[in-house]
Amino acid sequence: MEHKTYHTIIFDLGAVLVDWNPRYLYKKIFTDEKEMEHFLANVCTSDWNEEQDGGRRLQEATDLLVAQHPTFETQIRAFYGRWPEMLNGALEGTVEIFRQLNESGKYKIYALTNWSDETFPIAMEIYPFFKWFDGILVSGTEKMRKPHAAFYQLLLDRFSIDAKHAIFIDDNLRNVKAAEDFGIESIHFTSPEALETVLKEKQIL
Incomplete structure (x- = not known):
């Protein structure tokens, strides 16, 4: 053939x-894994992140989520504020x-x-x-x-x-x-x- x-x-x-995963960061922030998974499934979702991949500004995206989920403000701001911590090498x-x-x-x-x-x-x-x-x-x-x-x-x-x-x-x-x-x-x-x-x-x- x-x-x-x-x-x-x-x-x-x-x-x-590249080994990128938000869990590398959020395991440091959440003590309860179920809470972390709920946060990633419902607050800082992959769909939300993809909008930034499409060109939406990080500040705009962060402010939007903080307005929608004010009780998670610290965790939301960490997504881009501590973004390099999501990288776990090559x-x-x-x-x-x-x-x-x-x-x-x-x-x-x-x-x-x-x-x-x-x-x-x-x-x-x-x-x-x-x-x-x-x-x-x-x-x-x-x-x-x-x-x-x-x-x-x-x-x-x-x-x-x-x-x-x-x-x-x-x-x-x-x-x-x-x-x-x-x-x-x-x-x-x-x-x-x-x-x-x-x-x-x-x-x-």
């Missing part, structure tokens, strides 16, 4: 190359895969990330391997985000990517399905080990 040729690898960042196994792909010289490698443009510069300082990418598209800067088709189209246009020879890696199944619907072959990331297996099967690694 003839293997498809790949020219472009596209990585998501959070939970693929996912070293994936970084090693990225290094091998990068050093092979065979591929253009890009990042497509849902990330606030106000917090992304902090991560750029912390993670030197972000500089290995040939280009990074940050949702907060572009005011659009995954899983919207326009964001995938912008990636292809900005970096002159041929979708037929590209593969996209993301931990969020919603984003994977959206990319596939758009015509970009995708891998649902579950672990560095599983990713390595798939990339070897496709003769990418």
